[in-house]
Amino acid sequence: MGAPKQKWTSEEEEALRAGVAKHGTGKWKNIQKDPEFGHCLAARSNIDLKDKWRNMSVSAGQGSRDKFRSPKPKPAIPTPPTPTPTPTPSITRTTTTTTPSSSTPHDAMPSTLKDSSKSPVDAKNPQRYTPLIVEAISTMKDPNGSDISSIIGFIEEQRHEVPPNFRKLLSTKLRRLVGQGKLEKVQNCYKIPKESGSGQKASGGTTQK
Amino acid sequence: MGAPKQKWTSEEEEALRAGVAKHGTGKWKNIQKDPEFGHCLAARSNIDLKDKWRNMSVSAGQGSRDKFRSPKPKPAIPTPPTPTPTPTPSITRTTTTTTPSSSTPHDAMPSTLKDSSKSPVDAKNPQRYTPLIVEAISTMKDPNGSDISSIIGFIEEQRHEVPPNFRKLLSTKLRRLVGQGKLEKVQNCYKIPKESGSGQKASGGTTQK
DNA sequence: CCCTAGGGATAGGGTTAC
DNA sequence: TGTAACCCTATCCCTAGG
Numbered sequence: 001m002g003a004p005k006q007k008w009t010s011e012e013e014e015a016l017r018a019g020v021a022k023h024g025t026g027k028w029k030n031i032q033k034d035p036e037f038g039h040c041l042a043a044r045s046n047i048d049l050k051d052k053w054r055n056m057s058v059s060a061g062q063g064s065r066d067k068f069r070s071p072k073p074k075p076a077i078p079t080p081p082t083p084t085p086t087p088t089p090s091i092t093r094t095t096t097t098t099t100p101s102s103s104t105p106h107d108a109m110p111s112t113l114k115d116s117s118k119s120p121v122d123a124k125n126p127q128r129y130t131p132l133i134v135e136a137i138s139t140m141k142d143p144n145g146s147d148i149s150s151i152i153g154f155i156e157e158q159r160h161e162v163p164p165n166f167r168k169l170l171s172t173k174l175r176r177l178v179g180q181g182k183l184e185k186v187q188n189c190y191k192i193p194k195e196s197g198s199g200q201k202a203s204g205g206t207t208q209k
Numbered sequence: 210m211g212a213p214k215q216k217w218t219s220e221e222e223e224a225l226r227a228g229v230a231k232h233g234t235g236k237w238k239n240i241q242k243d244p245e246f247g248h249c250l251a252a253r254s255n256i257d258l259k260d261k262w263r264n265m266s267v268s269a270g271q272g273s274r275d276k277f278r279s280p281k282p283k284p285a286i287p288t289p290p291t292p293t294p295t296p297t298p299s300i301t302r303t304t305t306t307t308t309p310s311s312s313t314p315h316d317a318m319p320s321t322l323k324d325s326s327k328s329p330v331d332a333k334n335p336q337r338y339t340p341l342i343v344e345a346i347s348t349m350k351d352p353n354g355s356d357i358s359s360i361i362g363f364i365e366e367q368r369h370e371v372p373p374n375f376r377k378l379l380s381t382k383l384r385r386l387v388g389q390g391k392l393e394k395v396q397n398c399y400k401i402p403k404e405s406g407s408g409q410k411a412s413g414g415t416t417q418k
Numbered sequence: 419c420c421c422t423a424g425g426g427a428t429a430g431g432g433t434t435a436c
Numbered sequence: 437t438g439t440a441a442c443c444c445t446a447t448c449c450c451t452a453g454g
Contacts, residue, residue, distance in 0.1 A: 006442095007441080047442085
């Protein structure tokens with residue numbers, strides 16, 4: 001009685017897909033407020049959008065026989081749903097092997113197909129910095145590590161537009177990665193530790209009191 | 210993704226508590242830079258510390274945990290936090306020379322958790338707030354709606370003991386109810402919409418931001 | 419410019435109804 | 437029983453103010 005479940009309609013699902021295509025995943029509030037889709041999603045909160053997208057992702061990923069079987073817990077949402085019953089006119093995209101510079105395998109920036117020469121760094125999502133940082137350090141291969149200025153320079157040369165406060169954002173991100181053990185800091189330079197990949201925290205030698 | 214969410218470990222929480230005990234609340238940068246705790250908190254920014262302390266304060270205080278409802282297993286907290294030890298009233302201080310009770314110098318957390326002759330509000334189940342909120346607003350019948358202070362005052366007068374951080378919890382709950390369309394927010398006041406219960410959700414219109 | 423306080427939004431775990 | 441829808445908490449992000 002208290003909870004008459006509001007089933008999602010096809011229009012709502014379609015609006016959600018379109019919203020994600022336009023704004024990207026994780027921008028639920030923007031999608032919900034977008035006047036282009038808002039009227040279809042007025043009955044849904046941003047949290048509803050997020051939950052529905054999760055459910056759609058789960059359903060889409062389970063089409064095959066591959067059930068949950070791997071002993072190693074992989075990321076549970078590797079498959080963004082793209083059933084798109086509507087004929088999404090894919091622009092006959094020739095499968096050009098693009099350089100893996102910023103190949104985020106999923107949730108690519110829409111970028112509205114502008115002919116921008118540089119792909120801007122999304123300052124609102126410092127999480128996306130990680131691959132850039134790792135690539136920068138890996139490519140430069142400085143045995144002493146790379147300092148923050150070198151990293152910034154590298155990313156800029158990779159034709160990435162950077163926001164004006166990029167140095168600060170990058171600094172924060174670097175500090176975080178060091179804390180996670182995904183980077184190693186020596187002096188003012190950052191290196192990629194050999195043991196990267198395990199979820200081990202930066203224990204290092206916890207001189208616990 | 211590398212780090213969708215960095216969950217706090219017990220060591221980090223302990224370091225934060227110790228840091229607050231030493232430096233006081235609001236000195237997040239000092240705590241983070243303190244060599245005594247810094248290595249535990251290297252992965253966290255001063256803002257993270259502030260956020261975590263806020264969250265710990267909310268989660269603490271009320272031990273009403275195991276009723277009949279939802280024996281939610283939560284092994285993620287092996288160390289029962291003591292965010293506000295509420296320093297002993299220091300009556301008859303006789304033997305203890307150490308006073309391990311970290312009397313936070315200038316802590317912001319009130320310690321008004323005395324015996325309740327009133328029915329306490331279960332802070333661990335914000336779901337229980339909804340009937341209280343609805344009753345408060347319905348009874349006051351303010352055509353402009355009731356603001357959060359009025360709602361708190363009403364609930365207190367209803368002989369409900371409220372936790373020290375009730376305002377914050379209530380604010381969160383109100384926000385949620387507005388998002389669900391179960392309440393309507395005008396200015397800083399909350400009203401019960403006419404179409405409540407018919408599945409009508411967030412009707413938008415709140416031109417926020 | 420750095421820091422803190424607080425509001426706001428998201429991600430993920432859990433629960434409930436069907 | 438499984439799953440869609442819903443709820444709750446922890447964390448992260450943004451902005452105003454000192």
